[in-house]
Amino acid sequence: MPLIKAAVCHEFGAPLVVEEIELRAPKGAEIEVTLDAVAICHSDISFASGAWGGSLPAVYGHEAAGRISALGDAVHGLALGDSVVVTLIRACGSCPTCASGQPTACETPYDGDHGPIKTKDGSKLHQAMACGAFAEKVVVAQNQVVKISADIPKDAASLIACGVITGVGAVVNAAKLRAGQDVVVIGAGGVGLNAIQGARIAGARRIVAVDMSEDKLTVAREFGATDGVLATGEKPWRAAIKALGRGADAVIVTVGAIPAYDSAPKYLAAGGKVIMVGMPHSGAMSTYEPVMLAATGQGMIGSKMGDVVIQRDIPWMVDLYDQGRLKLDELISGRWRLDQINEAIEDTKSGAARRNVIMFDQ
Numbered sequence: 001m002p003l004i005k006a007a008v009c010h011e012f013g014a015p016l017v018v019e020e021i022e023l024r025a026p027k028g029a030e031i032e033v034t035l036d037a038v039a040i041c042h043s044d045i046s047f048a049s050g051a052w053g054g055s056l057p058a059v060y061g062h063e064a065a066g067r068i069s070a071l072g073d074a075v076h077g078l079a080l081g082d083s084v085v086v087t088l089i090r091a092c093g094s095c096p097t098c099a100s101g102q103p104t105a106c107e108t109p110y111d112g113d114h115g116p117i118k119t120k121d122g123s124k125l126h127q128a129m130a131c132g133a134f135a136e137k138v139v140v141a142q143n144q145v146v147k148i149s150a151d152i153p154k155d156a157a158s159l160i161a162c163g164v165i166t167g168v169g170a171v172v173n174a175a176k177l178r179a180g181q182d183v184v185v186i187g188a189g190g191v192g193l194n195a196i197q198g199a200r201i202a203g204a205r206r207i208v209a210v211d212m213s214e215d216k217l218t219v220a221r222e223f224g225a226t227d228g229v230l231a232t233g234e235k236p237w238r239a240a241i242k243a244l245g246r247g248a249d250a251v252i253v254t255v256g257a258i259p260a261y262d263s264a265p266k267y268l269a270a271g272g273k274v275i276m277v278g279m280p281h282s283g284a285m286s287t288y289e290p291v292m293l294a295a296t297g298q299g300m301i302g303s304k305m306g307d308v309v310i311q312r313d314i315p316w317m318v319d320l321y322d323q324g325r326l327k328l329d330e331l332i333s334g335r336w337r338l339d340q341i342n343e344a345i346e347d348t349k350s351g352a353a354r355r356n357v358i359m360f361d362q
Contacts, residue, residue: 001025003120006135007341010057012050015342016134021059021125022118025070026139030116031078032070033086033140036154038133039063040341040348040356041162042189043279046256047128048345051281055113058126061133062088065148065157066360075142083152084145087161087310090130091143104305115139134341136360146314149322155335155357156321156328159190160314162305163355164328166277167194167254169306169313171202174275175250179203184240184248184267185225187255188216190331190355191277193223195252197326200224208240208248210267213351223327231259237266247272254278261286270296275303331355 004023007016026032044060046052064086068078078084090110091103098106115127116139132138148157167190171177183199185192188211199207200223208227209220217228227243229236241247247269253260256278264274265288280286293299306313320326333353336344344356 001118004136005338006059006117006132007061007338008057008059008125009048012048012056016048016345018339018341020120021135022120022122023135023137023139024116026072026116028072028074029142030072030139031068031075031142031145032137033064033066033084033145034069034137035064035066035086035133035135035360037065037158037360038358039158039161039163040344040358042348043162044134045345045349046279046281053282054128055126057119058112058128059117059132059134060128061135062129062131063158063161063163064131064133064138065154065161069137078142078145078147082147083150083154083157084147085157085161085314086131086133086138086140087144087146088129088131089144089305089308089310090141093143101309102307103309104307134338134358136338146310148318152318152321153329155332155359158357159328159331159355160317163190163331164194164317164326165308165310165313166306167191167196168198168201168317169308170195170252170254170275170277170303171198171250173307173313174301174303175252175273177202177204177250180205181249182206182244182246182269184208184210184251185220186210186231186251186253186260186264187278188213188220188225189254189351192252192254193220193331193354195254195277196220196223196225201320201325206244208243210236210240219354222330237263240267249273250275252277256280258284258286262288265289265293265298265300268296268298270298272298274298274300276300277303332357335359
């Protein structure tokens with residue numbers, strides 16, 4: 001089988017190793033994509049640290065964009081050379097959740113241990129999140145990609161695959177925000193900035209960003225936040241409610257920090273909803289007072305990948321980018337080579353980066 005370079009995780013918490021791996025040709029409804037860019041998501045970092053367990057060795061990475069370089073014999077609607085966004089959403093299309101329009105919650109498992117990649121000596125290599133995009137090429141199901149214009153820069157396009165759809169979708173699909181409603185976004189990192197953009201696009205009256213960093217609150221205003229509140233202050237929900245003049249209709253929690261989840265319901269107006277996006281480590285527990293939610297008609301809703309249908313939602317987000325209404329280029333903090341991936345990960349972990357992107361020279 002052909003050899004490609006990939007960043008492989010051999011041990012949780014250890015640096016990734018850039019090495020050659022085997023990639024088989026696409027079969028059936030699979031396609032091969034030669035990648036131009038892959039962004040580093042905090043989920044990749046959490047997986048590589050062992051926060052959620054998993055099979056090793058593994059190739060992570062799931063926010064990617066590139067060009068189709070090979071097709072399985074059952075692929076339809078796509079052609080060699082097409083530019084595509086590559087996502088981790090591998091939906092079967094026929095299970096109860098897929099059939100009800102929720103492909104992000106597909107109930108059909110994917111066994112990444114028996115995917116299209118192997119180590120150079122032919123041993124098992126786990127294709128994490130059905131992508132394994134910290135690599136020069138990927139083989140994925142055709143329903144994991146969306147065709148885009150070749151004119152869109154691939155570094156910007158890669159962000160749409162996860163961070164953008166997760167943040168914007170949490171507001172539009174999960175919270176079902178209506179024009180004139182009020183939003184609090186806890187966490188002004190990559191996903192949080194996209195939730196802020198989603199609230200702006202949806203016509204929110206006021207958007208309050210809550211974060212530990214003044215610098216991030218400044219950036220949040222550039223993306224559409226009307227107000228900023230430091231999470232380090234005493235009872236920051238009081239400052240947010242003061243800025244809104246009332247509680248929020250939706251609180252979007254974009255960080256996996258337990259204190260953020262503990263406090264989130266305190267920002268709500270009667271009838272409001274907490275949208276749970278950020279993912280704490282397995283076993284972490286949050287507490288809240290259920291009588292308050294019951295008495296005020298409030299709720300808490302999990303949102304995975306923005307509850308998107310990628311073939312429906314990515315095209316309109318791309319169109320908004322073309323119109324200048326959705327910021328993508330501004331989300332990129334740095335561009336790195338594959339052999340610099342561990343430095344890029346450390347920079348991302350520092351909290352200063354919005355999104356770091358690995359660029360491939362093709």
